[in-house]
Amino acid sequence: MFVFSFRFYYGDSFVRQPVMVDLIPIYTKLRLIRRVEEEIARVYPSDKIKSPVHLSIGQESSSVGVCDVLRPDDMVSASYRGHAAYLAKGGDLNAMIAELYGKATGCARGKGGSMHLVGMDHGVLGGSAVVGTTIPMALGYAFALKREGKGRVVAAFFGDGATEEGVFHESMNFAALHRLPVLFICENNFYAIHEPLEKRWATRELCERVRTYGIPARQIVDGDVMEIRRWASEAIAPMRSGASGPAFLECHVYRWREHVGPGEDYDAAYRGRGELLPWQESDQVKIIGAQLEDSERARIDAQIESDIAAAFEFAESSPFPQPEDLFTHVYAK
């Protein structure tokens, strides 16, 4: 069965050698993230999830494409819209849903919430609600990994808004200066909350800005998960040996739901449904899924539904933290 999931894709852009890529893990992650987010949105009105959620629906491909070429011992850093990166890197689903429920079994023991998912055992550095703050954190981690010398890398995910922060530019400079093993992934969904790029960027030439720091940068505008994967693979391979420093990937993606919360907001003044339609047509979950055998896809889908049901059941049945837990972990001992 497994062989049917492989497809030829062009590998290294210099050699243009076709390589075999297994689509099963890619589809599985795309579909898992989509369905988890849909289930969160479905449950959300019950108020059982007492944590503001910034859903990744529609933005799955950047996380999945990049994380598919990461090793288990590589790291990712993410923003408050971090469900996709967490799951794509292999973060524990039960612990994630329990965290959203504020349960003691959550990945942050109920002390982080949706915006601060963490999974150090799976290589997920904690997310942050303050835009851009995890970028230098990723650098610091990469600094340690470079010293360690085992070829591990960090993939740092952030949004278009983060590139407006001073710390972004400080970080580009330092990463390049020290040739740190970091792949930067800007998930450009065109909006900071509700404010469009036109009101925030003097020019659209983000990659050009980054290149002036001596960092190779690539823009991928169609959300193609295989193209994202290919470029990430090319960028990361030489990082592992120390042959190259950081690299930058700007992925255009589209946030299908509202900035925060479970719903849609195409009736709001800042955007209309017309923007969504081309992204729905190029929906990577459907496109990659269509390349699998029907039976294989059905098997994966069923497993995902079962895993999600189990995760929500785990969260529901888990205990809340005890009152005294309020004061644990203020200081490390």
Next chain:
Amino acid sequence: MSTRNNSHRPLRYVDALREAVSQEMELDPRVFVFGLDVDDHKGIQGSTLGLREKFGAERVFTTPLSEDAMTGVAIGAAMAGLRPIHVHIRMDFLMLCMNQLVNIGAKAHYMYGGAVKVPMVIRSMIGKSWGQGAQHSQGLHAMFMHVPGLKVVAPSNAHDAKGCMIAAIRDDNPVIFVEHRLLYPTEAYVPEEPFTVPFGHARVLKTGKDITLVGISNMVMECLRAQELLAEAGVQAEVLDPIWLAPLDIDSIVDSVNRTGNLLVVDTAWTSCGASAEIVAGVAESARVLRGVRMARMGYAATTCPPSPPIEQEFYPNAAKIAAKAYEMVRPESGEWTPDATRAMLTHQLQFRGPF
């Protein structure tokens, strides 16, 4: 202060800082030092001199002027298991680090449910000497005392500079290490071998029955001189150094106040919402206070620090002002008493020469 024995020798504050870092770097390969100018020919007023030669540029290196990102780098490196020491030649620059320190560094262990630790030391120097002006002189330690998850220490002498630095490096939390420019040349007896000054323990430096003087950072030195001047006027002051501002040893201060009935807290910072306010509030709230206590605070004048000498002198507390205030509190009926201002000046301050 430590007693003299074979392994103790007089050491300057600046050399004690460097010795502490050097010894810990020898013991623990995870420790590294970075910050603007740590590897130049002046070495942060001498406190990092020679470290690069000894430990290499991999472990001792300068940074771009990117305090925000560099603080994040320290945090990320700490999460990955290293033990960074991030150096700032002036405390004022910590304002550029606030987001990372407050929003990530202080909270990471808690908001990630104990999944990560952030063992890092933020060295910063209060720049007061003379003429440093508005942005090279500030004591901003109270801003960090406000935030759970940060530890704050302000050693007043070479012995504690070494012992607190080693404690800070070995601790698994972010520690804001508050140094004072004027203390750098001061000497104390310091053990040669590595040692730690324990967290959250104040030290009584002088005992006295009339008033408790609590000094912070270099104000400990001013309080000690005030204590000598007060003794000449027949007032016996007890001088207490909290050393650690977070965690703060309020119990030792209460014990002292129970002995004296008067409390004067002197900070090298503004009083409003400051360390002195916290100490006075802690005593006021304590159920262990056994008697009526008169309390007062001294600190920076409620202005911006000016460089012009006559008004700069008015800006700061000093031994003469402390002694006069303490006398007034202990002997309210005796009328005003002010010590000879020239005799109140501290030699290490008189000896200070510019430019930095």
